Amino acid sequence: MEGRGVKPTSDRSREFESLAMPLLDPLYNFARWLTYDPTEAEDLVQETFAKALRGFDSFTPGTDFRAWMFRILRNTFLTSRTGLQARLTVPLDPEDEVSATVTWETPETLVLASATREALQDALEALPPAYREVIVLCDVEEMKYAEIAEVLQVPIGTVMSRLARGRKLLRQALAGKRVLGVAGKLKNR
Amino acid sequence: MSCTDWQSRLEAYVDAELSQQERQKFLAHAAQCPECATATLALAEAKRAIRRAGQRFTATAQLRERVQANARQTDEVKTRKPHPPRLLQWPRWAMAAAAVVLLAAGLFFVSGRYHKANSLAEFADLHVANLASANPVEVVSSDKHTVKPWFQGRVPFTFDLPELQGSLFTLTGGRVTYFHQEPGAQLIFAYQRHMISAFIFRDTPQLAISQTSFSDRSTSFNLETWTQDGLRYVLVSDVNDETLSQLARLLQKR
Numbered sequence: 208m209e210g211r212g213v214k215p216t217s218d219r220s221r222e223f224e225s226l227a228m229p230l231l232d233p234l235y236n237f238a239r240w241l242t243y244d245p246t247e248a249e250d251l252v253q254e255t256f257a258k259a260l261r262g263f264d265s266f267t268p269g270t271d272f273r274a275w276m277f278r279i280l281r282n283t284f285l286t287s288r289t290g291l292q293a294r295l296t297v298p299l300d301p302e303d304e305v306s307a308t309v310t311w312e313t314p315e316t317l318v319l320a321s322a323t324r325e326a327l328q329d330a331l332e333a334l335p336p337a338y339r340e341v342i343v344l345c346d347v348e349e350m351k352y353a354e355i356a357e358v359l360q361v362p363i364g365t366v367m368s369r370l371a372r373g374r375k376l377l378r379q380a381l382a383g384k385r386v387l388g389v390a391g392k393l394k395n396r
Numbered sequence: 397m398s399c400t401d402w403q404s405r406l407e408a409y410v411d412a413e414l415s416q417q418e419r420q421k422f423l424a425h426a427a428q429c430p431e432c433a434t435a436t437l438a439l440a441e442a443k444r445a446i447r448r449a450g451q452r453f454t455a456t457a458q459l460r461e462r463v464q465a466n467a468r469q470t471d472e473v474k475t476r477k478p479h480p481p482r483l484l485q486w487p488r489w490a491m492a493a494a495a496v497v498l499l500a501a502g503l504f505f506v507s508g509r510y511h512k513a514n515s516l517a518e519f520a521d522l523h524v525a526n527l528a529s530a531n532p533v534e535v536v537s538s539d540k541h542t543v544k545p546w547f548q549g550r551v552p553f554t555f556d557l558p559e560l561q562g563s564l565f566t567l568t569g570g571r572v573t574y575f576h577q578e579p580g581a582q583l584i585f586a587y588q589r590h591m592i593s594a595f596i597f598r599d600t601p602q603l604a605i606s607q608t609s610f611s612d613r614s615t616s617f618n619l620e621t622w623t624q625d626g627l628r629y630v631l632v633s634d635v636n637d638e639t640l641s642q643l644a645r646l647l648q649k650r
Binding site: 220223224227228229231232235236239240248249252253256257260313316317319320321322324327328331342343345346347349351352367370371374377378 | 407408411412413434435439441442443445446447448449450451452453454455456459460462463464466467468521524525528529531
């Protein structure tokens with residue numbers, strides 16, 4: 208069993224560190240968006256790093272390390288208690304429905320664009336997890352569709368339809384809030 | 397393609413997922429079609445707003461230390477025992493992390509320079525992290541008359557770009573970046589095959605930089621920094637300090 212590794216382990220772990228540490232903030236941010244809980248997010252990140260280090264030998268050099276790390280974090284989350292609850296709300300993918308009915312409500316989009324940071328954060332929090340995560344990966348982490356597909360382990364088409372639908376929900380939520388105006392604000396507090 | 401066909405591709409355009417060819421076709425269409433152009437603009441603004449709202453949480457210093465200490469400890473145990481250790485050996489690594497935190501705090505108080513050097517080192521991190529991201533530049537252009545206006549409304553200040561004609565530097569593009577929750581501009585210059593980041597931020601006290609240059613021996617990055625017109629400039633690259641100073645002079649002269 209001993210002497211199995213090709214390289215001394217410390218070299219490997221240093222390599223891991225140099226690749227993984229720059230991802231700490233993005234991973235933590237993502238973890239917070241998944242869990243909403245600072246302690247849970249920290250545990251999740253720590254577990255992710257530990258799992259990733261142990262499994263680092265199975266990572267193929269030259270492939271997307273960021274996607275690999277995010278995938279581990281997300282899978283770890285899905286098997287946690289909060290994650291299991293979230294999983295129940297993952298929607299069926301109404302791909303055809305979405306692509307057939309996409310309509311551009313530019314005014315709504317503009318409402319979203321001019322919303323305050325807080326209002327947007329609230330709306331993002333209120334989204335079903337499956338939409339929230341795809342929006343965070345695409346708009347905040349600026350991942351490519353293909354990379355997101357790798358993180359979520361779904362086809363690219365699913366990424367696109369969830370993204371379209373999630374953004375639509377977000378626009379509607381914010382446009383609705385504006386109509387509600389004061390009433391909406393009161394309800395929030 | 398007609399307008400209705402493009403409608404379903406607008407998001408892909410904004411997400412930079414169209415092929416070069418498709419992109420050009422779309423741009424030609426948008427030039428003729430105010431409706432698609434407006435919708436695209438709105439979508440791009442919305443994406444940017446979501447990005448700002450979504451960049452919400454950063455890991456605490458404690459978590460950073462813990463993750464690092466954990467990785468090292470896991471490693472240590474791994475070399476001693478044939479089997480990987482049990483995950484999260486709380487007391488031991490917690491103690492190690494506490495020691496590291498105490499040590500860091502001590503250093504912090506003993507020397508103010510620690511913080512300053514650290515602040516500059518963070519720029520080196522930013523440089524590496526941004527270059528490693530999937531789209532290191534948001535505005536891809538070597539034309540300063542394209543790059544400068546792009547930052548309008550994206551960063552809360554304006555700046556001038558140097559004349560690079562006749563120098564060995566070329567402008568590759570730029571992006572918006574954040575440092576201590578403050579938006580700033582990152583310009584990316586190429587020098588031979590090296591990349592140089594020029595960070596420009598408002599010179600707020602929280603930047604707390606007093607040195608003018610700094611080289612991180614552990615990572616061999618060179619940094620050079622100065623203020624001009626109320627803005628803080630930080631150059632980061634793996635080129636030597638002589639070359640970095642050349643670019644600094646170009647930026648100062650403008």
